[in-house]
Amino acid sequence: MTPEQARRDYDAQGYVLIPNALNAEELKRVREAFDRAAAERGGLRDILNQDDVFVDMVDHPVLLPIVRAVVGDDAQLRYAQGGLIKPGTDSGSGWHCDLSGLMGVYLPDSVIMTKLFTYLEDVPENGACLSFVPGSHRYEMGHPLPDLAAHEDMPHHVKMVVRAGDAVLMNGYTWHARFHNRSDRPRKVLEYSYVHSWMKTMYEFKDLSPHVQELVMKSHNRRQLFGVPEPGQSDWGRRFEGCPAYQPVEVGV
Ligand SMILES: O=C(O)CCC(=O)C(=O)O
Numbered sequence: 439m440t441p442e443q444a445r446r447d448y449d450a451q452g453y454v455l456i457p458n459a460l461n462a463e464e465l466k467r468v469r470e471a472f473d474r475a476a477a478e479r480g481g482l483r484d485i486l487n488q489d490d491v492f493v494d495m496v497d498h499p500v501l502l503p504i505v506r507a508v509v510g511d512d513a514q515l516r517y518a519q520g521g522l523i524k525p526g527t528d529s530g531s532g533w534h535c536d537l538s539g540l541m542g543v544y545l546p547d548s549v550i551m552t553k554l555f556t557y558l559e560d561v562p563e564n565g566a567c568l569s570f571v572p573g574s575h576r577y578e579m580g581h582p583l584p585d586l587a588a589h590e591d592m593p594h595h596v597k598m599v600v601r602a603g604d605a606v607l608m609n610g611y612t613w614h615a616r617f618h619n620r621s622d623r624p625r626k627v628l629e630y631s632y633v634h635s636w637m638k639t640m641y642e643f644k645d646l647s648p649h650v651q652e653l654v655m656k657s658h659n660r661r662q663l664f665g666v667p668e669p670g671q672s673d674w675g676r677r678f679e680g681c682p683a684y685q686p687v688e689v690g691v
Pocket of ligand 1: 566
């Protein structure tokens with residue numbers, strides 16, 4: 439899938455499924471590191487400090503171009519974490535919209551916050567599927583969510599039945615839910631959220647370990663993604679490498 443195709447799907451549906459985002463070798467490396475992190479107390483919440491591979495996922499060669507095409511060249515990481523859902527558990531969430539109540543933004547026409555889920559195990563039809571109401575990212579603000587007794591009752595919903603290595607990028611304004619895990623498989627997922635360089639994130643770069651800070655300092659794009667201050671550059675004007683510089687329009691001078 440090209441970044442342009444991904445952007446089209448994302449704009450039309452409020453999410454995009456990215457098949458085979460990770461190749462077999464990457465999947466093996468990430469999965470092994472994930473299992474080690476899951477065995478540590480708090481390891482999945484603090485995934486960036488657990489293994490270099492989780493820092494590498496921030497600017498993954500297939501996923502970052504799609505994030506750029508959707509969020510823009512000023513993208514920044516908001517948080518990164520792992521999620522493990524045990525087989526046969528009532529681990530679903532209700533239908534919701536992450537951004538309802540956010541102020542100052544016209545949400546039906548915004549890409550203010552996105553979440554990227556990268557799956558490390560297949561999620562079958564009866565698994566802990568992330569599910570969406572396609573097009574709900576365009577609903578007028580304040581549009582009420584129906585009061586439903588069961589996840590399955592949401593009209594027009596679409597379940598993300600995915601294979602290990604697939605990823606899903608969603609708009610934080612799209613109506614979504616995670617279904618209960620009725621399958622015999624654990625759900626293992628990486629969840630990375632992206633915002634713009636001028637927004638606050640959920641952690642500070644300086645709270646990461648010295649080793650992770652060193653990995654981040656290696657490239658311009660990583661410094662932007664992790665919000666490391668760039669001397670002489672405002673947060674408004676940050677752009678990925680190779681992009682035209684931020685230039686406010688000025689007339690009459
Ligand atoms: O874990 C999932 O599949 C969905 C999580 C969710 O609902 C959210 O991040 O808001």
